[in-house]
Amino acid sequence: xxxxxxxxxxxxxxxxxxxxxxxxxxxxxxxxxxxxxxLGQGPQFIFQYYEKEERGRGNFPDxxxxxxxxxxxxxxxxxxxxxGDSALYLCASSPGTxxxxxxLFFGSGTQLSVL
Amino acid sequence: DAKTTQPPSMDCAEGRAANLxxxxxxxxxxxxxxxYRQIHSQGPQYIIHGLKNNxxxxxxxxxxxxxxxxxxxxxxxxxxxxTAVYYCIVRASNFGNEKLTFxxxxxxxxxx
Numbered sequence: 034x035x036x037x038x039x040x041x042x043x044x045x046x047x048x049x050x051x052x053x054x055x056x057x058x059x060x061x062x063x064x065x066x067x068x069x070x071x072l073g074q075g076p077q078f079i080f081q082y083y084e085k086e087e088r089g090r091g092n093f094p095d096x097x098x099x100x101x102x103x104x105x106x107x108x109x110x111x112x113x114x115x116x117g118d119s120a121l122y123l124c125a126s127s128p129g130t131x132x133x134x135x136x137l138f139f140g141s142g143t144q145l146s147v148l
Numbered sequence: 149d150a151k152t153t154q155p156p157s158m159d160c161a162e163g164r165a166a167n168l169x170x171x172x173x174x175x176x177x178x179x180x181x182x183x184y185r186q187i188h189s190q191g192p193q194y195i196i197h198g199l200k201n202n203x204x205x206x207x208x209x210x211x212x213x214x215x216x217x218x219x220x221x222x223x224x225x226x227x228x229x230x231t232a233v234y235y236c237i238v239r240a241s242n243f244g245n246e247k248l249t250f251x252x253x254x255x256x257x258x259x260x
Binding site: 037064066068073081114135136139142 | 161184189190191192193194233235236245246247248250251252254
């Protein structure tokens with residue numbers, strides 16, 4: 034079975050541009066979360082979506098938005114890119130049964146560089 | 149979610165047991181202890197989790213103290229492929245809560 038897939042794997046943008054990152058969860062998983070990992074730090078939670086509804090939001094500006102589609106895939110959008118948005122963006126999926134102790138499965142991430 | 153404290157780095161000889169400590173002195177009764185690891189250039193990988201009993205799976209063992217204020221992840225026979233950053237995370241078991249709060253973790257280096 035395929036794991037969590039993210040695209041693209043690498044991306045270079047310039048300041049002020051917009052970017053869309055994509056994530057396909059493991060088959061059967063209904064919950065998708067997004068994390069940002071800046072070099073040298075642990076991942077930071079951005080969003081969680083379950084059944085197309087936002088279930089959680091981290092401390093990120095409104096330039097960051099996301100959505101989940103009927104097939105449970107997800108997009109993360111970042112507007113007006115800043116140099117500080119350069120990071121590895123990770124997507125994670127889980128079955129989403131809501132048991133509260135489910136493990137997350139992470140993709141390999143999209144490395145975004147903002148110049 | 150409760151805060152965790154881990155040593156920034158550790159070394160372990162190949163073939164020996166690697167014991168990674170984690171302090172979570174403010175843990176609440178409904179919070180689980182999770183361990184993930186991140187090998188260079190990959191996404192984090194789930195290792196194990198527990199509430200208050202010791203747990204073991206094919207990857208590792210998790211020992212949680214009786215007062216639940218600290219825990220130890222044990223990799224019984226470390227290999228070079230276990231070189232990674234290991235994150236100890238405490239998370240409440242609320243319905244639908246899947247937010248993981250990562251710290252800076254422990255960088256484990258397995259020495260040949």
